[in-house]
Amino acid sequence: MIELRLDDVRVAHGRVPILHGISTPPLRGGEVVAVIGPNAAGKSTLMRRIAGLVGGAGTVSLTGTSRVAGRRVPSCCYMPQDGAVAAALSVYEAVLLALKQGASWGVTDADLGRVERVLDDLRLTDLGFRSMARLSGGQRQLVSLAETLVREPDLALLDEPTSALDLSRQIEILDHVRGVARQRGTCVLISIHDLNQALRIADTVLVLDGGRLVALGPPAAVITPALLRTVYGVEARVEAAGSAGLHVLVDGLSGLRKAPGGTGAATAIAAP
Numbered sequence: 001m002i003e004l005r006l007d008d009v010r011v012a013h014g015r016v017p018i019l020h021g022i023s024t025p026p027l028r029g030g031e032v033v034a035v036i037g038p039n040a041a042g043k044s045t046l047m048r049r050i051a052g053l054v055g056g057a058g059t060v061s062l063t064g065t066s067r068v069a070g071r072r073v074p075s076c077c078y079m080p081q082d083g084a085v086a087a088a089l090s091v092y093e094a095v096l097l098a099l100k101q102g103a104s105w106g107v108t109d110a111d112l113g114r115v116e117r118v119l120d121d122l123r124l125t126d127l128g129f130r131s132m133a134r135l136s137g138g139q140r141q142l143v144s145l146a147e148t149l150v151r152e153p154d155l156a157l158l159d160e161p162t163s164a165l166d167l168s169r170q171i172e173i174l175d176h177v178r179g180v181a182r183q184r185g186t187c188v189l190i191s192i193h194d195l196n197q198a199l200r201i202a203d204t205v206l207v208l209d210g211g212r213l214v215a216l217g218p219p220a221a222v223i224t225p226a227l228l229r230t231v232y233g234v235e236a237r238v239e240a241a242g243s244a245g246l247h248v249l250v251d252g253l254s255g256l257r258k259a260p261g262g263t264g265a266a267t268a269i270a271a272p
């Protein structure tokens with residue numbers, strides 16, 4: 001089984017500390033971890049640090065046996081919040097290029113099959129020959145997700161992968177991502193602002209505030225009125241909503257919210 005573990009992970013930009021020592025128990029393959037927190041809390045920075053795109057102190061360890069045949073070391077792939085668009089390519093070419101990144105340039109029938117499968121899974125097949133320059137924002141985001149999933153990473157770091165999608169597409173895509181985690185044993189980290197979607201799909205919720213880990217655990221134990229008040233400055237209830245499970249019902253702002261990116265966590269909730 002794939003396991004991701006963080007030990008005292010820190011990032012600073014210049015002299016400004018952004019992440020203040022994030023440690024976690026093992027986060028396991030087959031599960032979805034929702035990374036939540038206010039704007040500028042450090043969610044993207046944490047994902048970029050795990051992906052090795054920014055440096056810093058502490059240890060990120062990704063261990064275990066990949067289920068992908070022939071892969072000796074577990075692989076990691078980061079889907080950025082705002083991916084660059086290769087405007088000259090078609091959707092099909094962009095996804096194929098992502099698959100061949102770092103690999104030999106020979107294209108096999110198996111490669112083409114993988115591209116076709118991921119386009120089909122994300123209902124993008126009809127856009128295959130459309131130029132990347134002629135996509136809507138939501139379509140671009142779906143292609144960016146396809147570019148990540150086609151590589152079949154053991155650890156998928158998805159930075160707000162559904163922020164540009166309509167409600168039904170959000171549900172469809174998040175359910176698909178959870179299915180990928182379950183079927184392939186992928187460890188999935190998703191940063192997400194929609195707390196109701198986090199309650200719906202996550203196995204574990206990791207909360208950042210001011211670059212600090214302030215809570216980590218099952219969604220129902222973490223997303224509570226106390227957390228919403230202290231971390232987001234919002235008065236809300238968390239109630240059962242039929243078969244949909246728990247739901248956040250917002251009453252209003254508490255008036256206690258600090259400025260985005262302000263130093264220090266605004267909460268006394270203890271990290272586990």
Ligand SMILES: Nc1ncnc2c1ncn2[C@@H]1O[C@H](COP(=O)(O)OP(=O)(O)OP(=O)(O)O)[C@@H](O)[C@H]1O
Pocket residue numbers: 013018037038039040041042043044045046261
């Ligand atoms: N390259 C950089 N140089 C300096 N500061 C940076 C850099 N990248 C990010 N930061 C700062 O790090 C902090 C955390 O940013 P980050 O993008 O990780 O937040 P986030 O939680 O993903 O926010 P959002 O929800 O708004 O996307 C912010 O204060 C941001 O200004």
